[in-house]
Each structure stands twice: as C-alpha cells, then as structure tokens.
Amino acid sequence: MPMSSYQLPPVWTKLRRHEVFPTFSHDERARYNFLSNLNRFVSTVMAPGNRIAFENRVRPSFQEKHGRDFQDRHELQDYMSKDPVYQAWGALRRSTMEMRQQNGRAAVLRQAAELAGKVCEQLSKGPQNLELKEGFTVPPYLRHVDNHLMPGSYHTEYFQGDVANAANYDSGLFVTSGGMLGSLTDGGGQAIAKWVKETYPDFHPKRILDIGCGLGHNALPIAQAFPAAQVTAIDAGAPMLRYGAARAKALGVHNVTFIQADAASMPEFEDAGFDWVQTTMFLHETGGKAIHRIMQEIRRVLTPGGITLHIEQPQYTPEMSLYEQFMRDWDAYYNAEPYWGHMHDLQPQDLMEEAGVPREEFMQIGVKAVNDLDPKKEDGKVAEDYGRSPIWNVFGGWKR
C-alpha cells in the first residue's frame, strides 16, 4: 500500500453499527468518507493559517493603527473577519457542517419509517427502559436554536415515533469529530468512567444521573463501567431518548433508563436520590438562566457525599489567549451553539458552589477521549481544532 505521512481520518465503516443503526448505501458512505477528509484538511491545513494571518498581519496592523493590543475576543473577531485566510476557512468550515447535515439527513429521512419500526421492535424486547411524557414542554433554550446546525435539533419529531434526527446524530458525529470519539462515538463517557474508577477505587455509586444524555453515547460507558449501578439518563428530546433506549438494548446495556425530563425542574426525582450526577458536553447547550436552575436541581437530587462532574470545553480564563478564545467562539456563532461563549465566561467554581460543592472540594482536570480507533491510542498527538478536539475540561467535586 502506498504510504503517506498525512494522517488519515478513519473510514466511516469503522463505526460500530448496532441493530437500530440506519442503513447507509455505498454512495452515502462515500460521501461521509469524503467529508471526513474535507474536515481533516480544513482543520489541519487551513485552520492553522488563522494564527499565521493573526500574528503576521492582523495583529501588527491593529497595533500600528491603535497603539495597543486587542482588548477582548470580540474586537479581535471584528478584525480577523476581514482577513481572507479567516474568510476562506470560515466559509469552508460552515459549508462542511451544512453538507454533513444535509447528507446525514438525506440518508436517514429516506428510511425514517423503517427506522421508527426497528426502534419500536427493539424497545418491545425485555424490560421497559424508556419513559416519555405526554405534553412535555421542551425548554425554550432548545427550541430557540438548532444546535450544531441540525435542523429540528434534538427534539423535533417529524411523525409519531420518529427517530430520524437521533439516527442522523448517531451516524454523523463520527464525521464531524473525524472519528476521534471511537467506534461508538462514546470516547467522552469512556474517559470519565475510566477516570472515576482509577481515581476513586472505593467509590461504588448505586444511582447515577446523566443529564442531557442525548442518545446515551456517554451514559452507556458509565453504566457498563459500573454494572451494579442504575443509571438514569434524561433529555428533553423524545427522538433521542427513544433511539437511545433502543440502542442501549441493542448493545446489551440493561442498567440505564431513559427518561424525558427538564434538567431545570425535575420533580420526578426525590431529594438526595443520586450518588453521581454527570453532564457531558451539555451545559454549553443550555441557557443563561436555566443553567443556574439546573445547578439548584443538581444540589437537590445529589446526595451529600456524592459527586457531580461536568465534561465541557475549557473555560475562557485570563490565562487563555484572546486568539484561542476567538477561535473557540467560532462554534458558538457559526456552528449554532450560541450559549457556548457566555457559558465559558462563567467561573466553574461558582457553578459548582450552586450545585452544592464547596470551594475546597472543587476539582478541575483535563481528559482525552478514549478512542479505540486511534492506532496510537491515548498517547497519540491530536491536532488542535479548538471546539472539535477530543480533549476536554472536567470540573466538579464532592457535595458535602
């Protein structure tokens, strides 16, 4: 085989296809293979060009004109957005996201009825692991935007029993992430489960709550790592929960229950009912008021002596360069995750204090996705792609 030192993204067929996974035709798979490569080129060749343009011309010309450096990331954004390198990168990055959505939707929508049928059949096997609520109100922050440019977001059902948007998410995240989250796109959940087990070998949680579980990508590895625990996975999106519950059964994970609930108000759960409350890449998709109500609810349902952990992108701190903040802000505005910027301006210590974690119990660590597809495994170097890199900030602590 001809060799190249260029790092290839894994082919899409490396994704583990479970029983409720959508069927992809030859050309649909080829489309995703091409898009993975397009993403790889945009993130490894074009994205670094922004720093060159910034250091070599945008910043010097600003300094010359104003006699000072940039004050904040917004000012930097104003000037970078006029640079042709940034413009080309932004236009292509946006274009690849839109193509990924259109191609994924084309594949799942043509089989939407069959997918709903497969999920329904899977759900009928074994004990009930799904609770959807009649007349459930989707939180306004979710209805207001289509996160990641997914038309209809997590909650839209195109017909009774529909799971199309969940199937699109399950099959397409591999393309956006360049396969860096592993064959089940669960590298985040695997990483946190591994970290908790290794760091706290005497911690044996019985009741775990995963908030904003989506289709359970990250709840399942936690449930598998703690088989004696009962995991409650909540989300607002019915298609995600329905598909997630069927997927859990298809993958043979039986200690997770998927429940439709609003994290800002969870009367269905008793006080101090959980030993561990987890969120994974969820808080930045909430809202500026809701996040505080969510913290209050976590404080209420978490038992004293229990732990709460939150996988997020890094917070914007004074130590983080304005350039990095600006690059990270791209996803907030142009990949439709608008709370991202504001959320990352908050102090996680403050949030955790609201959730019942005293400052002396606060912890913050970095974790990297556990990726079974990476030939170099966890030691491998990954390209910095800001909001897309499989390296996260985890904050949280023990409730006292």
Place this chain on the structure above:
Amino acid sequence: MDKTQELSGSHAGGPLDHSPIDASSVNDILMAGDKSKGGRPYFLESAETERIMNVAMAVATEVAVLRERLDTLERLLESKGLIDRAAIEAYEPDEASAQERQLWHARYAARILRIFQQELDAIARPENNTPMHRIADEINEM
C-alpha cells in the same frame, strides 16, 4: 459578522414548509436540505462567491463519491478475474482511441468554460450586444 441574512423564506405554512403528516409522507429530498434556525453567516466578501463555493464543494463531494464507486467496481471485477487493475494503470490507447478521448476532453472543457468564451465574444463584438429591451422596442418597429 454583519453579512448575516436569511436567504430562505418562512418555514411555517409557506412554500418551503414540507413537514410530513405521517411516516409515509416524508419529503426526504427537500427536508434533507432544511435550513437550521438563525441567520446564516457569510464569511467571504461577496455572498454570491460564497454561494458558488458551496455549490462547487457539493459537486466536489459527488466527484469523490463517483471515484469511490468506480474503485469499488474495479476491485469487484478484479476479484472475479474479469479485469486486471494493473492493466488499467498501464493502459495506453492506440492512436484512434487517444484522439477520441482527447476530443471528449475538449468538448467537456468547452462546456464547462462556456461563460468565459461568451464573455470574450461580448467584448470582441460589441455590436452583437444590444440590450434585449431595446431589441424588443426595435423589433416592434420591424
């Protein structure tokens, strides 16, 4: 970025509303291209250029898809002993076949670049470029 604007119309009941009524009425072709909420940002100085870039990238995707399908075909045929991929690689057409193929390339290139050819024609022969509304007036007198 102030170039933000909405290109698509209302999605509620208008001509772009293709929400299904039930599982059997999913308009997968149009729904695949649904626009997400929020104004679309334009990064290039000209929204028209960015549009063209988006069309070009979609076409580029389809070229890659064709290439992968052709590769599948070659490999399957070879595995059944029907073709030899090394022979394809080493293939050199005879004189007549080579000419036919060059002719195809020439026609193809001319089709793709038609607009440039016609723009040059417009400069070269200004007399042939009367605006059509004037021609309409003139022809009304003929």
